[in-house]
Amino acid sequence: xxxxxxxxxxxxxxxxxxxxxxxxxxxxxxxxxxxxxxxxxxxxxxxxxxxxxxxxxxxxxxxxxxxxxxxxxxxxxxxxxxxxxxxxxxxxxxxxxxxxxxxxxxxxxxxxxxxxxxxxxxxxxxxxxxxxxxxxxxxxxxxxxxxxxxxxxxxxxxxxxxxxxxxxxxxxxxxxxxxxxxxxxxxxxxxxxxxxxxxxxxxxxxxxxxxxxxxxxxxxxxxxxxxxxxxxxxxxxxxxxxxxxxxxxxxxxxxxxxxxxxxxxxxxxxxxxxxxxxxxxxxxxxxxxxxxxxxxxxxxxxxxxxxxxxxxxxxxxxxxxxxxxxxxxxxxxxxxxxxxxxxxxxxxxxxxxxxxxxxxxxxxxxxxxxxxxxxxxxxxxxxxxxxxxxxxxxxxxxxxxxxxxxxxxxxxxxxxxxxxxxxxxxxxxxxxxxxxxxxxxxxxxxxxxxxxxxxxxxxxxxxxxxxxxxxxxxxxx
Amino acid sequence: xxxxxxxxxxxxxxxxxxxxxxxxxxxxxxxxxxxxxxxxxxxxxxxxxxxxxxxxxxxxxxxxxxxxxxxxxxxxxxxxxxxxxxxx
Numbered sequence: 001x002x003x004x005x006x007x008x009x010x011x012x013x014x015x016x017x018x019x020x021x022x023x024x025x026x027x028x029x030x031x032x033x034x035x036x037x038x039x040x041x042x043x044x045x046x047x048x049x050x051x052x053x054x055x056x057x058x059x060x061x062x063x064x065x066x067x068x069x070x071x072x073x074x075x076x077x078x079x080x081x082x083x084x085x086x087x088x089x090x091x092x093x094x095x096x097x098x099x100x101x102x103x104x105x106x107x108x109x110x111x112x113x114x115x116x117x118x119x120x121x122x123x124x125x126x127x128x129x130x131x132x133x134x135x136x137x138x139x140x141x142x143x144x145x146x147x148x149x150x151x152x153x154x155x156x157x158x159x160x161x162x163x164x165x166x167x168x169x170x171x172x173x174x175x176x177x178x179x180x181x182x183x184x185x186x187x188x189x190x191x192x193x194x195x196x197x198x199x200x201x202x203x204x205x206x207x208x209x210x211x212x213x214x215x216x217x218x219x220x221x222x223x224x225x226x227x228x229x230x231x232x233x234x235x236x237x238x239x240x241x242x243x244x245x246x247x248x249x250x251x252x253x254x255x256x257x258x259x260x261x262x263x264x265x266x267x268x269x270x271x272x273x274x275x276x277x278x279x280x281x282x283x284x285x286x287x288x289x290x291x292x293x294x295x296x297x298x299x300x301x302x303x304x305x306x307x308x309x310x311x312x313x314x315x316x317x318x319x320x321x322x323x324x325x326x327x328x329x330x331x332x333x334x335x336x337x338x339x340x341x342x343x344x345x346x347x348x349x350x351x352x353x354x355x356x357x358x359x360x361x362x363x364x365x366x367x368x369x370x371x372x373x374x375x376x377x378x379x380x381x382x383x384x385x386x387x388x389x390x391x392x393x394x395x396x397x398x399x400x401x402x403x404x405x406x407x408x409x410x411x412x413x414x415x416x417x418x419x420x421x422x423x424x425x426x427x428x429x430x431x432x433x434x435x436x437x438x439x440x441x442x443x444x445x446x447x448x449x450x451x452x453x454x455x456x457x458x459x460x461x462x463x464x465x466x467x468x469x470x471x472x473x474x475x476x477x
Numbered sequence: 478x479x480x481x482x483x484x485x486x487x488x489x490x491x492x493x494x495x496x497x498x499x500x501x502x503x504x505x506x507x508x509x510x511x512x513x514x515x516x517x518x519x520x521x522x523x524x525x526x527x528x529x530x531x532x533x534x535x536x537x538x539x540x541x542x543x544x545x546x547x548x549x550x551x552x553x554x555x556x557x558x559x560x561x562x563x564x565x
Contacts, residue, residue, distance in 0.1 A: 130537075182537065182539070183539070183541065212540075212541055213509065216506070216509040216541075216544065217509050314509075316511045329516065333514055333516060337514075340515075341514075341515055344515040344516060345515065345540070348515075348519075349515075349533075349538040350538075352519065352522070353522065353533035353534050353537075353538050354534040357526070357534075360523075364519075418516075
């Protein structure tokens with residue numbers, strides 16, 4: 001029995017969703033769901049979806065117009081707090097003049113991207129045209145390194161960091177746009193714009209990927225649209241259920257709610273700081289942290305993908321039944337699909353298709369490490385530019401040791417899992433239950449323990465995390 | 478066996494190993510529909526390299542080319558290597 005009814009498989013509902021009344025009902029139901037969810041700007045999202053439902057032939061163009069609206073009125077991806085603090089520290093104004101500076105920087109960055117996009121289309125044989133994403137990422141990394149190393153001050157420093165702060169949240173969206181530039185018939189600049197921090201949300205990871213994917217997953221006719229919108233509502237309901245589960249976990253495990261009984265388990269961040277923590281509480285803290293991480297990612301991803309589907313694009317779910325994974329590689333694929341897709345697209349395949357072709361197993365391991373280790377580290381280091389601004393380049397790099405360790409173990413684990421499972425039959429439903437349970441338990445134990453080292457900030461040293469890890473197994477340190 | 482049949486049989490086998498049983502048409506969406514993910518395309522890349530001598534380092538990797546049986550067959554035909562590679 002399914003927890004959420006399969007409304008998208010009900011022919012009467014699918015037919016109803018194609019009528020004017022049905023469309024209105026679906027949008028109203030979705031808007032109500034967004035309201036219950038507590039989604040920011042739920043009215044505007046519902047209005048955007050209604051527009052797209054009324055003019056399906058102009059769906060992509062409308063997505064671009066809504067993206068522009070979101071950029072001006074809901075650009076939560078721009079780190080305004082960082083920019084204001086920086087402007088203040090450099091003795092510059094933090095009022096409307098800063099906003100003008102930020103949007104001018106954005107216009108300059110978008111202009112540069114558009115020029116590069118046309119260059120890639122026109123000069124297909126040059127190095128920059130053949131490796132546009134490499135050039136893009138290297139260019140941004142060089143800019144970040146220069147900002148962290150050069151003795152800049154005043155308005156020059158503000159300008160430099162402003163360029164970095166507006167580029168960072170778009171970096172991997174630009175990467176997908178540049179990849180599309182090599183396609184036979186790519187979208188033009190206006191339609192590409194709708195894929196850059198689209199209104200359905202996401203993080204610095206492009207959920208639903210770029211224009212090439214949107215072209216493939218767009219609803220083709222009223223029946224397609226009705227089905228994908230019913231799937232959107234179903235996913236939103238599932239997200240709401242998991243949100244309740246997440247809140248219950250937070251209240252009853254960690255405590256904090258008035259008069260509610262709780263187990264008083266310390267959060268992992270707090271447990272890492274404690275010199276002594278009872279072993280049972282340390283384990284409880286690791287398990288609760290892992291469960292919370294899975295639930296949070298699923299809840300947030302469900303909201304984003306539900307909005308994307310409601311707009312008429314049948315995007316795959318970001319988190320899909322992670323507890324059914326039987327191997328490390330499978331878990332990673334099911335846990336954070338769009339981040340994995342980003343790493344596979346921009347790090348795995350470039351290595352896999354170019355290097356170590358005569359060394360089959362090593363080729364697979366090298367490409368997996370290029371993605372899960374190197375790509376993962378590059379993504380996070382470039383994303384968290386504020387540490388470079390605050391600590392300088394070298395200290396920010398040194399403080400990245402814990403995440404480096406995490407990414408290395410992750411890459412090795414997934415790489416070995418890929419090699420072991422490559423070409424083999426998946427452990428399916430016909431396998432004995434204890435083998436399936438054992439495989440899943442092993443996968444969850446690996447990722448749960450690895451979460452101790454998944455420290456993207458610079459608050460903990462590697463020794464601190466290792467000591468905590470060893471204490472779990474009663475190894476004195 | 479023709480190029481089309483070989484590709485079809487390989488993709489069917491790949492889906493069976495994953496525990497997915499579908500009525501696979503020539504235009505059935507493989508990647509966008511989620512039947513295959515990008516990691517599964519590694520197997521197809523390796524198959525096309527070893528069987529038809531395709532060099533993705535030269536032609537570039539484009540996930541769109543793995544979207545269906547038809548697009549995979551087109552990819553091989555366009556590469557000019559639609560007969561199995563000679564092996565030493």
